[in-house]
Amino acid sequence: MSTTPPTGPLVTRADLVADLRATGVEPGETLLVHSSLSALGWVCGGTVTVVQALLDALGPDGTLVVPSQTGQLSDPALWAYPPVPEEWWELIRATMPAYDPDTTPTRGVGVIPETVRTWPGALRSAHPQTSFAAIGPGAAAILADHARDCRLGERSPLARLEKAGARVLLLGAGYDSCTSFHLAEYRIPAPLVEVGRPGPDGWEVVTEVWIDSDRFDELGYDFERDHGIRRAGVGAADVRLFPVADAVAYAERWLPLHRPREEEISGPARLGTRPRT
Template sequence: MDTTTELAGSPWTRGSLAAELAALGVRPGSVLLVHSSLKSLGWVCGGPVAVVQALLDALGPDGTLVVPTHTPDNSDPAAWQHPPVPESWWPVIREHMPAFDPAVTPSRWMGLISETVRTWPGARRSAHPQVSFAALGPAAEEVVAGHRLDDMLGESSPLGAVSRLDGDVLLLGVGHDSNTSLHLAEYRLPAPPRLRQGAAIFEDGRRAWVWWEDVDISEHDFERLGEDFDDTGAVAMGPVGAAACRLMRQHAAVDFAVGWFSKHRQTVTE
């Protein structure tokens, strides 16, 4: 492979990324939920640490950085599809899956930037065993506190907290299919479909497998929804490093999604 062309030009740095984040419209002092792909940024001097530093620089000392730190493998194996596992394994997994521990359990498939925030000094993490979020900054505890087991991505979740704090969403080199805030709109629909969920947690200090019922979420149409939302002009688009990025007010995206779902999805009626 010829890497000369690949590495042409100057590398991206903490300072250059922070300047591009500011140019995109990141608001100092705001609450910013970031979904990201480190690879999309190109060659960054300092890797994910420099990216997190740049995000914190753009937000300033009064801003709060939020990232997804989900652990979808801590779930009922009967629903696993990529890949599925034999039915004979299900009881073994339910009995032996390690309990979720906010301080120890790594996120899965959320990327190196999210994992770097999760382990950053002073970071706080919500307690949901499948869809936790981590936050850094003055509003971190307010964002992650009170994340109910049966309200994965609803009003009691960090998504609801970002909404109450009038926060923003940054898609850093990823598309709307990664925009978890659109799930908050599903919770705001009348009579959304519901699904039985399961996970391993600590209950009274002991590992336990627990069941609950929650909204049956789906991102199958998020890209199409996102294209329509982009067309409204409410999304700032531009480069950060080598990545194509989108920045939006979360309330605008969620409000649009509620209307879009009402038009394009069939809802459950009693």
């Protein structure tokens, strides 16, 4: 057990609500939150307090949305953190449990989304790798009909969030986690990939659009500069707040100029994908 004293500041639910409102979070809005608990400081009550504060700031008419991705439901041949022996691959493909929105845990999106996913009344979308979870009166409409062959495109919650005028809150998280940029990848020429994952009837392979967040930090820097995005603070964390639609529109212009097609094809695999040849 660690004997290292915690680092501050000490942050309470009331502190978080006050900071969120000062940042510009409005009651009744729909908010897509990417988060880092550790960036906030020492939060009294941990993830539960953070979710409570977000719901307080949004009020009863607001809707909280988070990514609840499950990248572990992917082809073991492409795992790297850590890899598994090649002789295990076929058995893993044959025995890996299929996605269940009620029981499959999130992975790679932080601990706050897992708390949202299990919150009373929370809903979750149907995609087996790139689902979203939400709480609030707008949750059902945003999450409905998330197509199994459309991770983050027009038939995903991202497009509905854009249409609904939702905003993104980067709560101690960087632009590398800004999923809204991925919607732009579906609107520009992009290569297709084969995505392997466990399905309800066994291992399945579907064709999808290639997605890659490797340069999203650079994209986000330019977006923030050109749109005058104001940085604020919640607890000890840096935060940014901006419309989903603005992020998508900017990425649609930025990506074709800064990420040539050859780079997309040769880039590292994401969420169990391999480029088609």
